[in-house]
Amino acid sequence: MTTIAGRYALDPVHIGKGGMGEVWGATDTRLRRRVAVKFVRFGDEPELVRRFVRESQLTARMGHPGVPVLHDADKVAGGPFDGRLYLVMELVDGVNVDDLVAEHDPLPVGWAAAIAAQVCAVLSYAHAKSFIHRDLKPSNLMVDKDGAVKVLDFGLAVALDADERSRLTSTDQLLGTLAYMAPEQFRGQYSPASDLYALGCVLYQMLSGRSPFQGPDHVSLMHAHIYEKPEPLGRLRPDVPADLEALVQRLLAKAPESRPASADEVFDALHPHTAGLRELPGAVRAGRSALRMYADIAGRPLAAYDAPVASPPPEAPPPPSDSFSLGDVARARRRAERLMRESRFDEAVRTLSRTSARAESVLGDAHPEAVALRMDLADVLFKAGDYPASASAYHALAQDAAGRDGQDSETVLGLRLKEANSRALAGEIDRALAQIKDLIGDEARLFGKDDDRVLELRRQQGLLLHGAGRTTAAVTVLEDLASDLERLHGPDHRMLAAVRDVLVRLGGG
Template sequence: MAAHTVISGRYELEALPVARGGMGEVWFGHDTRLDRPVAVKFVRFPEGTPDEQLTRRFVRESRIAARLEHPGVPAVYDAGVHDGRPYLVMQRISGVSVSDLIAEQGRLPVGWAAAIAAQACAVLSVAHAASLVHRDLKPGNLMLEPDGGVKVLDFGLALAIDLTDFSKITNTGQVIGTPAYMAPEQILAGLSGPASDVYALGCTLHEMLCGQPVFAGSTTYTLMNKQVDEAPTPVRALRPEVPAEVDELVLAMLEKKPEDRPAGAGEVFARLVPFAVDLTPLPGILHPPSAPSPARMYATVLGRVFATTPPSAEEPPVADRPPATAPADLAEVRAEADRLIGQSRYNQAADLLAGAVDRAGHAGDEGLRQEYADALFESGDYHRAAPAYRQLVDDLTAQHGAAAPPVLDSRLREATCQALLGHTTEALRRLEALLEDERAVFGDDDSRVLDLRRQIGLLQLGAGQRAAAERTLSGVLDDLRRLHSAGHPAVTGTAELLAGLRRPG
């Protein structure tokens, strides 16, 4: 971009970007209307040309990110599109990234490593409760501010991946994440959930304590292979003075299978907090304790609230949103919801439809409840979408039978919600049961059945079931080759996925 580029008539960008990554770039700028500094983050398209699907996902997830209200998340001010590229305007943060802190200081004091990671856990707990997974957590995305607070950056660029996106990712080679911090299920199947963020934070905590990445390699592929197959070196083998409990926690966070890791960010937080002590000043990084700090003043008082209650390992509950004030006439409600959905305002549409569903009760028509569940899904609120689809499945089954296409579609959406929430085992159980019924209804060679089998194989990969995944995907490839030409996208995509799975390290 040219120097002093102005976007949306108000955001004046500096001459050069301050950071570039695989999925985006960051520019500092100034909001000329409100006279304040901002950071503007642009999506970078993998193919170099605008991607409509990627833009749609970005818009959806940026709206979720904007709803995150937490001191550890930069505020989202605005969003738009400039020269075909989506962007977010965000609060500009002052401080030092944890990657720069490690480069300057080397191994961090145990107390500071625990304090930084615990603050990240507090943010992840809120994000995961809102069905938002970071997908690229790393030292470079953690900013230590001069008052000692930690900001988790780049939630707005953590683009959502759902089961329908897998074929595109595996075909184009698009990687969402940074290999040195990617969980095995991200590398193998492109599948990210809360447990993937726990793994990435484990890599980051290990690096803060040891002064070097948990895995290193001369190529991206070598590094990814180590993430999938190689056991991490215990922290105490590199730094014996680290408490055994911290070492055990890091190793638990770095378990290869998602279900073997701590249950969530809340549990990691509870295990870290006792070690966030002896937080001595970091010269040149933090303001001295004598310097006035409104943030510290605020935190001091807040820390005394419920001070006798031990930190909880439970994830915060997802708050039920009150139904939005809505027109009484159902036709008006649905028309307004359609208008909101047309503008990608899925969260507002879901809240509007929620009131209508509540008023109608079980007597309400299935189309209304389908629209409600779909709006929740598109808004990224998988916590509420999953039970909405489950109720829909039960009611539709009673009316139309288990083999009706609307029942099968809702079952697929519910299982997808479970997968996106990180409940891989439960998602697999539901998809495998669905597969039996779809085969009976559509036949083995139907595209829906083949696609479902492929999704099961990808989830098996994400769950660490590599042998089962290879069997599943090999069977899918054999059937695809029987039905299609060698150059068919489904054939080449599945073949490339299997080739990567079988490639020796």
């Protein structure tokens, strides 16, 4: 057994190896804890020594639960590693995202969103301190048994502080991993937007099972990043929600200014897709754990603290009913739309709720503007991830619309589908499947069983069964659908190709 610094007893075999060195599991014999020891493979080359020093300094300053703790850094004196620089870090007991994607090929949508959202939380912290990572990639993301993500290797990070602008690269040297590098990094430029681009590459890979850009050599891959567009996720995986696919497209924008403005914005866009996570066999266990108990309380929003002050004056009474107009409705809807763009969903909900109640009181609950406000409110609840509330709102809207327009109106059918989607995302799978089945029957009666709307509902039924883990039932539904699609549209129909792709992943078709 090899021991360095008189205290770190290395395991017999290293646990990872890269271009600059390797990582070993070890035991800190002084404190009796497991650690990771990272050796850096280079001699006395001054630039790389500076990079090592910088990595240790930056990592030590990253006080975030999503970044491994740095315990020690030094140079080995004596033994087989004599003269080697090393870092001693927290040992993360988990699986890296590269292995997760290979195992699940691809990841469930909710888990891909949850992992990316946690990375956003780390980037939000790092970017606020003027750190950029510059080497985000699946192998640098570890997921532990509770589903918590650690972002590894801030070794390529560059502090943007005014007093720390020295660069670790020469004019023509690139740092980073080619498959995940933003176009501007090939020109020696980088910013927080570069990390978001890399996250887009990782998210695309988690959702599709493959990298967004591929090439037989480095030049081809560089060209793809700078000039080409990735294949749309919807073609590779039809069950990816449209808004999530749009987010990935924005993250992969060639121009940094065309990407989301911040990691916080990306987090808010991902958050609605993280509900209802299930166990990931071999990686994340379901059930109660000490970490989840802690996170449940720590993650609860707190009311703002109000310092003791003199009693505020009473609120002004609400304006009289005759002062309410359609202009107030329009202004409320515009304000809610702006709040949603800023991801301030709670404020948007409050704005629409107040105005909706006022509109119903003054205009009547059947007035088109009152109905439109309720529809906007239901949509905001859905986008905010409050799926039980959005399901109830869509259900009430559907009932009212049925009373006005009849049970078979297009409006009612659309609202019933939105309710079913909300139920599914809220974890009410059986109820959602029953509602989809009823919709298929009603629309087949109204439009014919071969209508495109009915075929699309059958596709959604199959995907929902797949997402619920009911593989046999999903295969049956999708195989029947594939047969009908080929009969109706021929072997080259786009939906047929998508359905067959899903069947291949499920082991059917």
